Amino acid sequence: MTVGAVLRPKNSRGALVLLPPPDLDAATLEAAEALAATEAKKGTGRRRSQRGSDERLEEKAEEIVGRRFISALLQIDKAAQAESEVTPPPSWVSQPDFVMAEETAITAQLAANEQQLSALRATREELLGNLNGAVTLKALLFEKGKPLEHSILEGTQ
Numbered sequence: 001m002t003v004g005a006v007l008r009p010k011n012s013r014g015a016l017v018l019l020p021p022p023d024l025d026a027a028t029l030e031a032a033e034a035l036a037a038t039e040a041k042k043g044t045g046r047r048r049s050q051r052g053s054d055e056r057l058e059e060k061a062e063e064i065v066g067r068r069f070i071s072a073l074l075q076i077d078k079a080a081q082a083e084s085e086v087t088p089p090p091s092w093v094s095q096p097d098f099v100m101a102e103e104t105a106i107t108a109q110l111a112a113n114e115q116q117l118s119a120l121r122a123t124r125e126e127l128l129g130n131l132n133g134a135v136t137l138k139a140l141l142f143e144k145g146k147p148l149e150h151s152i153l154e155g156t157q
Contacts, residue, residue: 031061
């Protein structure tokens with residue numbers, strides 16, 4: 001059973017292609033047998049020793065299978081890119097005459113959300129500062145030496 005998949009994240013132009021492990025040994029064996037049959041028909045196999053001929057056929061078959069495999073991977077890549085390519089919008093699309101009402105409303109909502117995020121970030125920073133000050137008071141219970149002196153100074157301010 002052959003199983004594969006293509007995963008496409010929503011916010012990305014890329015794709016993750018999952019392939020089953022290829023049986024390159026079987027493909028090489030088939031290619032070598034086809035080459036041997038072709039050479040037998042031509043009668044070119046008689047001149048060389050059987051061992052040298054077999055090694056040469058195997059090397060040639062491995063090269064053929066490698067090229068086919070790389071070609072298949074490139075075709076998969078090309079197909080994945082073709083499905084994910086989006087035509088860039090022309091410059092006239094951003095002109096005020098072509099802005100849709102829904103686009104304007106969503107843009108306003110995004111701007112309001114950004115303001116809220118900025119306010120929340122500022123509040124968070126303030127709270128983190130307050131937390132650090134509160135933790136400093138706990139240091140009076142266990143610090144020694146210079147850190148204790150700094151904690152006393154912080155606690156009395």
